Amino acid sequence: MEQSPEVIAEVPRPWDRPIVAVPVLAVLAIIGAQFPSFSMSANVYVMGTGGALFWLGLSHRIPKRPAPQRLGSGAAWWFVPLLIFWVFEAGTFVLGSTDEFPTFSRLADPILEDRLMRSLAYFGWLSAFWGLVRR
Amino acid sequence: MSVSRLIVISGFTVAIALAVVMEWASRREGSRIPSFGDVCAYVMQYEVGRVPVGRLGMYGFWWWVGWHFFAR
Numbered sequence: 001m002e003q004s005p006e007v008i009a010e011v012p013r014p015w016d017r018p019i020v021a022v023p024v025l026a027v028l029a030i031i032g033a034q035f036p037s038f039s040m041s042a043n044v045y046v047m048g049t050g051g052a053l054f055w056l057g058l059s060h061r062i063p064k065r066p067a068p069q070r071l072g073s074g075a076a077w078w079f080v081p082l083l084i085f086w087v088f089e090a091g092t093f094v095l096g097s098t099d100e101f102p103t104f105s106r107l108a109d110p111i112l113e114d115r116l117m118r119s120l121a122y123f124g125w126l127s128a129f130w131g132l133v134r135r
Numbered sequence: 136m137s138v139s140r141l142i143v144i145s146g147f148t149v150a151i152a153l154a155v156v157m158e159w160a161s162r163r164e165g166s167r168i169p170s171f172g173d174v175c176a177y178v179m180q181y182e183v184g185r186v187p188v189g190r191l192g193m194y195g196f197w198w199w200v201g202w203h204f205f206a207r
Contacts, residue, residue, distance in 0.1 A: 042205060050202070054195075077168055082154075
């Protein structure tokens, strides 16, 4: 008699679901955006949240999505935007990051002074970090 | 706005727009371009002995990005 193959379904943990993770990251981002740059509280907060995610990523507490064993030849196309970005960032950095030749962070600074934009950027940073932890 | 500033802003914009287009292309059926997440996951697999060098490098870089934009 033929036996059916065993099916193992991994049940996601509650905090692993977007409905939990997104609001948590949003609250963390809103709190983080309250601290102005160059303040001790901003340093402590970014070190704390980043350090916690760093630790979670290195520990085996978070189930990780399987990584590809090899990348196709199309992966090389990712060098194009990365190289363009690097050329402009390195070039403007070498030129002293002035108003004439601003680095990316110099361009971003006035935008990040706005509380809403800072919250959104913080959310993007935390979400991407969480995504890396899950990989 | 000076010409040099405009060129710099255009350069960053082109790089970001290209990345967005590539991410979109990677999600199409049968695409040969992997998503950026897959590229990162592949890099993070790199280990030297038992040291997860790829993972440490990627987390360290992203941690620094956050500190650079939000704290320094």
